[in-house]
Amino acid sequence: MRQLHWFQNDLRLADNPALESAQCADSLLCIYLLPKPRAWCNLNGIGPQRDRFLRESLGELKAALQGMGQDLMVLEGSPELVLPNVVERYAIDRMTTSYAPGWYEAQAITFLEEKLPLSLEVFRGDTLFDAAQFPFELEQLPDTFSPFRRKVEELPITAPHAAPESLPPPPAAQFDAIPRGAASPHPGLPLPGGSAAGLRRLEQFLFHTHGVADYKQTRNDLDGLGGSSTLSPWLANGALSARTVAHSIFRYEREHIANESTYWLYFELLWREFFHWRAVIDGRSLFRHGGRPGRRLLTTFEPRRFARWCAGDTDFPLVNALMRQLVATGWMSNRGRQITASCLINELELDWRYGAAFFEQQLIDYDVASNYGNWQYIAGVGSDPRRGRHFNLEKQAAQYDPGGVFTTKWGGFRPTQPEHVVDGADWPITGHL
Numbered sequence: 001m002r003q004l005h006w007f008q009n010d011l012r013l014a015d016n017p018a019l020e021s022a023q024c025a026d027s028l029l030c031i032y033l034l035p036k037p038r039a040w041c042n043l044n045g046i047g048p049q050r051d052r053f054l055r056e057s058l059g060e061l062k063a064a065l066q067g068m069g070q071d072l073m074v075l076e077g078s079p080e081l082v083l084p085n086v087v088e089r090y091a092i093d094r095m096t097t098s099y100a101p102g103w104y105e106a107q108a109i110t111f112l113e114e115k116l117p118l119s120l121e122v123f124r125g126d127t128l129f130d131a132a133q134f135p136f137e138l139e140q141l142p143d144t145f146s147p148f149r150r151k152v153e154e155l156p157i158t159a160p161h162a163a164p165e166s167l168p169p170p171p172a173a174q175f176d177a178i179p180r181g182a183a184s185p186h187p188g189l190p191l192p193g194g195s196a197a198g199l200r201r202l203e204q205f206l207f208h209t210h211g212v213a214d215y216k217q218t219r220n221d222l223d224g225l226g227g228s229s230t231l232s233p234w235l236a237n238g239a240l241s242a243r244t245v246a247h248s249i250f251r252y253e254r255e256h257i258a259n260e261s262t263y264w265l266y267f268e269l270l271w272r273e274f275f276h277w278r279a280v281i282d283g284r285s286l287f288r289h290g291g292r293p294g295r296r297l298l299t300t301f302e303p304r305r306f307a308r309w310c311a312g313d314t315d316f317p318l319v320n321a322l323m324r325q326l327v328a329t330g331w332m333s334n335r336g337r338q339i340t341a342s343c344l345i346n347e348l349e350l351d352w353r354y355g356a357a358f359f360e361q362q363l364i365d366y367d368v369a370s371n372y373g374n375w376q377y378i379a380g381v382g383s384d385p386r387r388g389r390h391f392n393l394e395k396q397a398a399q400y401d402p403g404g405v406f407t408t409k410w411g412g413f414r415p416t417q418p419e420h421v422v423d424g425a426d427w428p429i430t431g432h433l
Contacts, residue, residue, distance in 0.1 A: 004029045005018060012195045013163035013164065014162055015161045015162075015243060016125055021121065028070065028168040029073065029170055031086065032074050033077065046361055048330075050366060051181040051182075051183065053364040055180060055193070059180075060193065070168075094121070097121075098122070100368075102286070106283070126238060126242065128243060128246055129273065134155075135151055136151065138281065160247060188329050198235075203248075206249070211227070222325075224329070224331055235272070236364075236367040242269055246266060249265055249266050272369075276370075289381070291379070300349060302348075312412065320407075320410075320413075321408075321410035321411065326340075331364055352379040359375070
């Protein structure tokens with residue numbers, strides 16, 4: 001049997017059920033398809049830091065596979081176009097992949113199941129729980145987080161599986177080197193891609209610095225390594241599995257201390273879990289202006305406002321600093337994401353989906369469910385029972401950057417600009433034609 005494994009958000013060897021299933025194949029072809037942002041938002045490519053982190057993760061995965069006599073083929077293009085050609089060329093009998101939430105991802109799987117003359121098996125390895133464990137039918141998934149958390153937080157989590165000891169050999173094929181991206185890790189947040197780096201950071205945050213022991217007090221720090229676990233980039237592309245992180249938290253609680261802070265890191269894994277399953281249920285409505293409830297939002301699109309927000313050149317210094325941090329490092333704290341999203345939605349009165357698309361382009365920890373789910377939450381068209389969040393930006397600055405140190409560090413104090421710019425091209429045509 002000739003098998004193909006299509007890596008998606010599972011860039012690891014350990015705790016990868018889809019890859020484990022290849023043990024009985026005669027040959028195994030491992031493939032990854034480089035992503036493209038959603039075309040509707042007119043943003044070109046993915047940001048340099050997201051591209052850099054992804055390529056580093058793929059490079060490490062490729063090296064790990066080569067150490068087992070395997071390799072990784074990295075191609076560009078949509079799965080609907082690329083994979084049928086690969087299946088035909090290498091006479092593939094069976095294809096496996098890991099489930100990735102999202103409407104477009106689901107549509108790609110449906111197309112391939114109908115198009116390909118082979119067995120396509122989709123494994124779930126990116127979540128804490130299987131749907132069968134829930135004390136409710138998946139279609140009855142709670143609309144908001146708190147009832148979901150109360151129903152699932154005591155459920156058992158399967159221990160992560162070790163990496164396979166061996167894999168079938170690859171077919172005769174050309175496996176090119178993965179070119180390095182143009183960006184280097186930013187000194188403000190030097191996070192390298194790959195499972196080894198993710199495991200090091202997990203071990204460091206929990207067992208070396210014991211940062212998890214007071215995480216609830218430090219988690220709103222605006223700079224990355226100051227208080228956040230910063231595990232989200234490796235979780236997002238699957239270099240780390242959620243079950244690995246959860247069981248590391250449980251081990252820390254057994255060996256050291258279990259308190260409100262250690263629970264809070266697990267609590268945030270539950271938020272991630274909630275958004276994953278909501279994305280499964282919500283489908284296309286995850287990208288709709290009015291979200292799942294179909295609310296009517298009074299927004300406009302003024303390109304200059306959006307461009308100033310993206311560039312960190314608004315009239316709000318803390319927002320500017322956070323956006324400049326995002327573009328430079330590919331990362332922003334959870335608190336910062338709420339502040340900047342509230343600014344775009346409430347102060348600038350723009351369509352939340354443009355902000356979500358820009359985050360999709362830039363974030364090294366981008367995943368579709370958490371990104372779009374959180375934006376809907378702030379906009380009041382998703383899972384927020386309060387129907388939206390409007391942050392007082394001055395109060396947020398006073399609370400989280402009282403001395404302006406963060407804002408100064410990231411160049412948030414910008415020259416004042418006029419609200420509107422008018423030139424000759426904006427005047428009505430008059431005179432004789």
